[in-house]
Structure formats: structure tokens, C-alpha cells
Amino acid sequence: MLYRKNVSPLERAARLLGGALIVACALTQVGFTPLGLVLAASGVVTALTGLFGFCPACAMAGRRPLEEPR
Template structure:
């Protein structure tokens, strides 16, 4: 309830789940296959994708004007 006061979610639930799973897999594989600094940089970037999945808001999707169907129907 509190989170809807600050931003409108623009990711459907199926995409949120997919982002979390894919981000965690990419982060784990990056650290495993690229030891050193490059692996950690890729892993931290992948955790940004996980964060967008957990929050339900993607800034790039918002810049492109993407909205959920139920949010667009309210306007």
C-alpha cells in the first residue's frame, strides 16, 4: 500500500519473476565464469535487474511510456 504512493508499477508479475530469476542466474554465472573485477561488475549490474523485479518499477520502461493495462485504464 505504501509503495503505491510513490510510483506506479510498470512491470507485470510474470516479468517481475522472470527478472529476479534471470538476474540472479546472470550474477552467479558472472562471478563463477569471470573471476576478478569484470565478474563482479557484471554481477552488480545483474543485481540492478533483480532490484527492478523486486520493486516492480523499471525506470527505462517508464521513460518509454510503458504502463500496465490496469494502470492505463484508470486514466
């Protein structure tokens, strides 16, 4: 793996769900305007951090990687 996961399994699930909801709300409530597309893109990034289990912003802030299960 090229990275070490720094997002817990519970937080990963929350990020996936939250990202999907951000995309859905942005596109249905704001529409396909520039603001709606920016909000939808932020939802996609949030969902991807949940999918991969790695958040670059958390890594820059100093969050330690999770211990790998043995």
C-alpha cells in the same frame, strides 16, 4: 507508494530469476575481476527491478503503469 508498477507479475518473476542467474554466472565464470563485478551489479539491478515491480528504463521508454486491481 512513490511509484506505479510498470512490470507485470510474470515479468517480475523472470527478472528475479534472470538477475540471480546473471550474478551467479558472473561471479563463478568471470570471477571477482572488474568485468565480473560490473556484470554482477547489472544482475543485481535486474533483480531489484523485478523485486520492486518498477523499471526506470521502461518508464523512460514510455511503458504505461499497470492498472491497479480493485
